[in-house]
Amino acid sequence: MTAHESLGERLIQQGISRRAFLKFCTAMASMMALPPGxxxxxxDALSKTLRPSVIWLSFQECTxxxxxxxxxxxxxxxxxIFEMISLDYHHTLQAAAGFSAEKSREDAMHNAYGKYLxxxxxxxxxxxxxxYSTIAGRTNLDLLQEVAKGAAAIIAVGTCASFGGIxxxxxxxxxxxxxxxxxxxxxxxxxxGCPPIPAVITGxxxxxxxxxxxxxxxxxxxxxxFYGETIHDRCYRRPFYDQGKFAKTFxxxxxxxxxxxxxxxxxxxxxxxxxxTTKWNGGxxxxxxxxxxxxxxxxxxxxxxxxxxxxxxxxxxALKLGTxxxxxxxxxxxxxxxxxxAKKQAAQSAHRTATIADLKE
Amino acid sequence: xxxVLLLTWVRSTGLSIATGIFVLGTLWRLIExxxxxxxxxxxxPRHRAAASGLHTLFRRSLPAPGMFIxxxxxYLAGYVFHTGLFIVVxxxxxxxxxxxxxxxxxxxxxxxxxxxxxxxxxxxxxxxVLVDRINNPVKRFLSTFEDYAAWALTFLPxxxxxxxxxxLLLSYxxxxxxxxxxxxxxxxxxxxxxxxxxxxxxxSRWYNGDINGHKGVPS
Numbered sequence: 247m248t249a250h251e252s253l254g255e256r257l258i259q260q261g262i263s264r265r266a267f268l269k270f271c272t273a274m275a276s277m278m279a280l281p282p283g284x285x286x287x288x289x290d291a292l293s294k295t296l297r298p299s300v301i302w303l304s305f306q307e308c309t310x311x312x313x314x315x316x317x318x319x320x321x322x323x324x325x326x327i328f329e330m331i332s333l334d335y336h337h338t339l340q341a342a343a344g345f346s347a348e349k350s351r352e353d354a355m356h357n358a359y360g361k362y363l364x365x366x367x368x369x370x371x372x373x374x375x376x377x378y379s380t381i382a383g384r385t386n387l388d389l390l391q392e393v394a395k396g397a398a399a400i401i402a403v404g405t406c407a408s409f410g411g412i413x414x415x416x417x418x419x420x421x422x423x424x425x426x427x428x429x430x431x432x433x434x435x436x437x438x439g440c441p442p443i444p445a446v447i448t449g450x451x452x453x454x455x456x457x458x459x460x461x462x463x464x465x466x467x468x469x470x471x472f473y474g475e476t477i478h479d480r481c482y483r484r485p486f487y488d489q490g491k492f493a494k495t496f497x498x499x500x501x502x503x504x505x506x507x508x509x510x511x512x513x514x515x516x517x518x519x520x521x522x523t524t525k526w527n528g529g530x531x532x533x534x535x536x537x538x539x540x541x542x543x544x545x546x547x548x549x550x551x552x553x554x555x556x557x558x559x560x561x562x563x564a565l566k567l568g569t570x571x572x573x574x575x576x577x578x579x580x581x582x583x584x585x586x587x588a589k590k591q592a593a594q595s596a597h598r599t600a601t602i603a604d605l606k607e
Numbered sequence: 608x609x610x611v612l613l614l615t616w617v618r619s620t621g622l623s624i625a626t627g628i629f630v631l632g633t634l635w636r637l638i639e640x641x642x643x644x645x646x647x648x649x650x651x652p653r654h655r656a657a658a659s660g661l662h663t664l665f666r667r668s669l670p671a672p673g674m675f676i677x678x679x680x681x682y683l684a685g686y687v688f689h690t691g692l693f694i695v696v697x698x699x700x701x702x703x704x705x706x707x708x709x710x711x712x713x714x715x716x717x718x719x720x721x722x723x724x725x726x727x728x729x730x731x732x733x734x735x736v737l738v739d740r741i742n743n744p745v746k747r748f749l750s751t752f753e754d755y756a757a758w759a760l761t762f763l764p765x766x767x768x769x770x771x772x773x774x775l776l777l778s779y780x781x782x783x784x785x786x787x788x789x790x791x792x793x794x795x796x797x798x799x800x801x802x803x804x805x806x807x808x809x810x811s812r813w814y815n816g817d818i819n820g821h822k823g824v825p826s
Contacts, residue, residue, distance in 0.1 A: 466609075479774070487719065488718060488719045488720060489718050489719075490700050490715075490716045490717060492700060509700070509704055515783075516611070516614065516780040516783065542611075545611050546609050546611050547609065547611045547615065548611065550612075551611055552619065556708075557701060557704040558614075558618075558783065559701035559702065559705045560705055561618055561622050561623075561705075561708060562615050562618035562619040563618075563619035564623075565622060565623045565626050565627075565709075566623055567623050567626065567627030567630075568626060568627065568630060570627070571626070571627035571628070571629075571631040572631070572634060574631050575630055575631035575633065575634030575638075576634050576638065578631065578634075578635040579636070579637065579639050579642075580638060582638075583638055583639055583643075586639070586642070586643060
C-alpha cells in the first residue's frame, strides 16, 4: 500500500465492510466524548483521508508502549490504526536495519517534510550532552531535535515521553526529560500511561485525521476526553469507598468481596486515565478489577510519589523528625521550666514585706 | 513543581516538619505549664473537693443557667462544630489510616456520605460562630488577631478537605495537597495558640473544679 491511497480505498481492498468501519468510527466518537452525529463525520473524513506518514522514535523506554499497541486482541480498533497511518520508521516493527533503517527515516522526512506525525516513546537523556542513549551513533536529543523540525505535530506516547517517567525518577542519573522539555515550538499531545491504553493512541490519531488538529488537552497536554476524569471517579469499587468498606490486605474478606483498595495504596483518586472505562486486554479488566490498586502511572513523577502500597492519606516517607522533636521538646520545656522557677525564686527573694510606714508614704 | 510533586512533598517532608514542630511545641508547652506549680493551699477545705474536679470536667460543657438563651449561637454552633470536628477528624477512613500509620491504633470509620454531611454542618456552624463574633460588639471588642487566626487554622482544613472529597474548584490532587498543607499549618501553630486547649482543656477544668471545691464553691 502506498501513502497516496485513501483509507477508504485501503479498507475496501482489505475486505473491511462499511458496517465494521462505521462501528469503529462510532466507538471513536464515543470514546472521545463527541456528539453521536460526529461518527458519520469521522467516517467521511477518514475514508477520504490520505494516510499520513508517521515516524516513531524510541528513546529511553522498555518497548511496553509498542507492546501495548501491538499485543491487543484481534481484531481490534487498534489494528485499524495501522491502516490509518503509514508507519515509515519504528525500530521494533520495521524490517529494515542498520543504515537502511536510518535511510527510511530520512526518506520519510524528506517526502513529507512539515506534514508527518512524530510519535515518541521513551524519555530523552540530556546530561553530559545526551550520551547515555544513542541510535546509529547519534544522541536521542540530536535525533529528536532534527526530526521534530519537520513534524506537523508530536505525539508523546507513554509516561516516559510525556513526563520523563521512570528514567526521570530519582536520582535520574542520565538527566532524562520529557519531549515537551526539549521541543517548545510544536504541538505536542501527551498520551501518558505505563503503558498507555492502545485505544487512546487510536483515538488521538483518528481525531487528528478527522479534524486536522489535536484534540482538546488538559493542563498536562493530555486529551481531555480520555484523561478528564480520575480512575476513582469511574471505578466500579467506588461505592465501597463511599460506604467506608476497605480491603485491609490483598487476601482478606474485604479483598474477596471486591471492596475498595484505597487502604492498600490505590492511587485512583489522583490518577487521570481511562482504564476504568476503556479497560485492558480487549475490555477484560483493568488493574483494580484484577485486585491491585492503581499505581498512578499516567501522572508525572508517579515513581517518586511514595510507596505504591501507602494510602494517599498516609505519609509518603518516613517522618524523620519525630524522636528528635520529642527530645528537643522535653529539653526546651525543661529549660523554660528551670528559667521560670529561677524567675519565681528571684521574685520571692526580692520581695519586701510592706509595713505600716510604707503605706503611709 | 507539579501537583503530584507538591502532594508528595506535603505527604513527606512537609508532614515531617509539621509533626516535628507539633511534637516539640506540645511537649514544650505541656512541660512548661505543668511545672509552674502552685503554692500548697494550707487552709482547711470547706467542702470535700474529691469529686469537684471530676464533676467540673463535664459541668463546664453545659451552659450556666440562663446562658443558653442569651448566647444560643455560641452554645449551639459550638456544640455542632466541636462534635463535627471530632467526627470528621477521627472517624473518616483516610484519617484513620493516617492515625494508624503514626500510632499503630486503628478503629472503624463511618460512611463518607455521613462524613460529608457532617463536614457541611460543621462548616456552617463555624461560619455562624465567626459571624456572631463579628456582630456581637462585646465579642468583637474582646477578639484579637489570634482568635481569628485560630478560627482560620481550624476552618481551612475542613473546607479544603470537603472541596477535595467533592472534587470542587481544583483538581483532587491539588486540593488534597492544599488540605494536607492546611492541616500541617494547624499542627505547627496549635501548640503556640489558644488551640492548645485541645490538650489543656481537661486538666485545667479539673484544676479549677478542685480549687473551687476546696474553697467551698459548688462545682
